[in-house]
Amino acid sequence: MSVKILAIESSCDETSASVCVDGAILSNIIATQAVHEQYGGVVPELASRAHIQQIVPVVDTALNKAGVQLSELDAIAFTQAPGLIGSLLVGAQFAKSIALVQNIPLIAVHHMQAHVLANLIPEDRPEFPFLCLTVSGGHTQIVRCDSPTQLSILGETRDDAAGEAFDKSAKLLGLPYPGGPLVDKYAANGNPKAYAFPKPNIPDYDFSFSGLKTAILYFLQQNTKENPAFIEQNMADICASIQHRIITILLDKLKKAAQDTGISSLCIAGGVSANKGLRAAFEEMGRKEGWKTYIPAFQYCTDNAGMIAITAYHKFMANDFAPLTTTPSARAIW
Ligand code: KG4
Ligand code: ZN
Secondary structure, eight states: OOOEEEEEEOSSSEEEEEEEETTEEEEEEEEEOGGGGGGTSOOHHHHHHHHHHHHHHHHHHHHHHHTOOGGGOSEEEEEEESSOHHHHHHHHHHHHHHHHHHTOOEEEEEHHHHHHHGGGSSSSOOOSSEEEEEEOSSOEEEEEEEETTEEEEEEEBSSSOHHHHHHHHHHHTTOOSSOHHHHHHHHTTSOTTSSOOOOOOOOTTOBOOHHHHHHHHHHHHHHHHHOTTHHHHHHHHHHHHHHHHHHHHHHHHHHHHHHHHOOOEEEEESGGGGOHHHHHHHHHHHHHHTOEEEOOOGGGTSSOHHHHHHHHHHHHHTTOOBOTTOOOOSSOOO
């Protein structure tokens, strides 16, 4: 039997739709909302409105690209949590309408589970159990994954997420939102050892990034007082040093988790896993330690419906459906 699923992702500022047939992603259409750039962050009200405008064309394009008709679908999936509540509601209501009209089951997907399972999209997949470092704009977690539906959080951030650490650092450097990709770009030409930023002393597999943000603020205040052009003149070295510190904080904890659990299949996921420095350092760590490393393709790192679709496929196979009364939740219920 062939299983055709349409999945919708609308948790934040990306409207995305994907069609998955028997676990293969046939389309992954992503419309990014440019409207937020001028405000230096996502404006929830504007995000909900943009989702309403974009959801019909994005779904149409995803179905057309996959060559699948609405009437052929076996299920419809949507992101249930976590995210901006107004944004989540747009995707949830849209999915429920299709479920009702087509008389097909509804599948509710957890956004963070989906980031992890993005690693199951390619043919070269990690063996179970694997560990996943999930690094996004809202989360930083080390997740143990025993099967597509058995996931447990070993550690997470106690304050800012890794993506926030990138974005807030970028803001201090006068770079536009979202600053993560720009820090990545400048860092490519800089010296990661030019400036030494502090490393937090947090136990177990938890993370903290708020101290780093404060250290960067004081560092920039001090140096621009002495030389007002300090940032412009040293942008590449500053970005490389900040990025190096964020990467070492992340990978030291992942390494400890791998050593303690004896799990040697390692993945990264989430928007920050698009970072070139992190990808290279992660692969280097795997080579050195003899661990297998997996990284999703770029299009499946930042928010996308392909990861919702692959998760929905595994939920479909496990008969895990949601009633039409299911409501989205802004908070993560793991
Ligand atoms: O997973 P995601 O698309 O959305 C959330 O669920 O939060 O992650 C967005 C985050 C932002 O903080 C963005 O700056 C960061 O991922 N990001 C990057 C890069 N690309 C996206 N951070 C560093 N380097 C990148 N290349
Ligand atoms: Zn995300």
